Every structure is written in C-alpha cells, then in structure tokens.
C-alpha cells in the first residue's frame with residue numbers, strides 16, 4: 001500500500017507531544033514552524049526546550065501521559081522512549097486524530113518526511129520508514145538544487161499568477177503565461193519586474209511574448 005502525501009495546515013491547531021527528549025524536540029520544531037499550539041507531556045524535558053518554554057512557545061505538563069491529555073488535539077506524537085507507552089497512546093487516540101508513533105510508524109496513521117522549505121515551496125521526501133537517512137540524503141541533494149533564492153522566486157510566481165487571473169484572459173493565453181513564468185529566465189528580478197509590468201499593461205506592451 002502507498003502512503004498518501006498531504007500538506008497540513010496546522011495553524012492554531014492543538015498538537016500534543018508525549019515525551020520531552022531529543023526526538024520530541026525535533027518534532028516540536030517542525031510543528032512550531034507550522035504554527036501549531038503545542039503541549040508537551042513529559043516528566044522531564046531535554047535542555048533545548050528551555051528557550052521555547054521561557055518564550056511561551058510551548059506548554060509543558062510535567063507528568064506521565066494519560067488519555068485525558070490527548071483530548072482536543074488534532075495531532076498527537078508518541079515520542080517517549082517507552083515502547084509500551086507509545087503503543088498505548090496509539091490505542092487511545094480517536095479515529096479522527098492524527099497520530100505519529102516515533103518508534104513504530106505502523107501503529108500511527110502518519111509519519112514525518114524529511115523536508116526542505118523555501119518560503120511557499122515545500123518538498124517532502126518519505127521512504128515509509130525504510131530509511132530515514134536516505135530521505136535525509138535525498139532532501140539534502142534537492143536542497144542544493146532548490147536553493148534559498150526560490151523563496152523570492154515563489155513570491156514572484158504567486159504575485160504573477162494573481163495578476164494573470166485578475167484580468168479576463170482567454171484560457172489558452174492564461175495557460176501560456178502561467179507556464180512562461182516557470183521558465184529559467186524568470187529567475188532574475190529584472191525579468192520578473194518586466195513581466196509584472198507587462199501584466200499591468202504598462203508601456204502599452206503586448207501580453208504575449210514579443
């Protein structure tokens with residue numbers, strides 16, 4: 001069976017992480033970047049958490065995890081170092097909760113891919129648990145190709161697409177324009193600017209490429 005990749009919008013949604021170790025920390029950072037509201041349930045916390053706690057970015061309940069702690073969470077991560085506790089958590093979640101079990105992905109309903117993010121561009125690599133290190137390696141290779149400059153490029157593409165849709169255009173022309181801006185020449189700010197001006201109808205220039 002294949003997995004089904006999705007890009008979740010977790011902004012403001014509740015996430016519960018059981019365990020306060022290194023792996024819990026890694027998952028916390030990923031969830032924070034997505035704007036989730038995170039509660040850590042753990043008798044102790046890995047020192048890296050201190051900053052997050054002090055700045056109020058995460059809530060910590062200093063205790064062992066119980067069924068009640070999972071209530072209201074969209075996403076639950078079982079990240080303790082105790083296999084039977086992690087297994088128990090996977091059995092306690094409701095069928096509509098997302099649960100990731102860090103030491104046995106078959107017990108959960110999702111696992112976490114390696115990813116590279118460049119602003120609005122996200123590329124995720126998964127191996128279904130076969131080799132997290134290969135997922136990391138492929139991610140690193142992809143990250144070299146799709147470097148930091150893609151952050152601004154994506155902003156341009158978004159803006160240009162909006163402009164292309166704003167004005168009433170024939171569907172064929174619209175498609176041509178949307179395709180055109182993904183070509184290499186539009187990686188330069190100069191050509192991006194020219195394109196936006198063209199869409200604004202400045203300088204009386206034609207819409208199609210000369």
Ligand SMILES: C[C@@]1(CC(=O)O)c2cc3[nH]c(cc4nc(cc5[nH]c(cc(n2)[C@H]1CCC(=O)O)[C@@](C)(CC(=O)O)[C@@H]5CCC(=O)O)C(CC(=O)O)=C4CCC(=O)O)c(CCC(=O)O)c3CC(=O)O
Pocket residue numbers: 026027030100101102103104105110111112113114115125126127128129130131132133135136
């Ligand atoms: C199933 C999954 C569940 C999940 O956690 O979602 C899972 C499971 C397990 N990982 C284990 C080990 C390691 N995992 C990593 C690294 C990452 N692991 C991640 C995801 C996943 N790991 C999910 C599958 C993803 C996929 O295959 O697509 C990444 C991609 C994302 C993330 O964690 O955020 C992150 C890279 C983050 C980044 O670089 O960005 C490293 C290397 C390192 O830490 O540097 C090692 C040591 C090397 C090794 O063992 O291979 C073990 C054995 C634990 C033990 O020893 O007991 C298990 C348990 C098992 O296999 O059953």
Ligand SMILES: NC(=O)C1=CN([C@@H]2O[C@H](COP(=O)(O)OP(=O)(O)OC[C@H]3O[C@@H](n4cnc5c(N)ncnc54)[C@H](O)[C@@H]3O)[C@@H](O)[C@H]2O)C=CC1
Pocket residue numbers: 018019020021022023024041042043044045046063064065079080081082085102103132
């Ligand atoms: N998915 C992944 O990427 C990886 C998963 N792992 C697995 O993740 C597990 C956790 O690894 P680390 O974070 O390095 O361990 P760790 O030892 O640093 O942290 C474990 C945490 O779980 C807490 N804990 C234990 N029992 C608990 C309970 N009943 N309720 C709440 N919290 C409890 C501990 O207090 C501690 O904070 C490991 O057992 C390993 O199998 C390890 C490497 C990678």
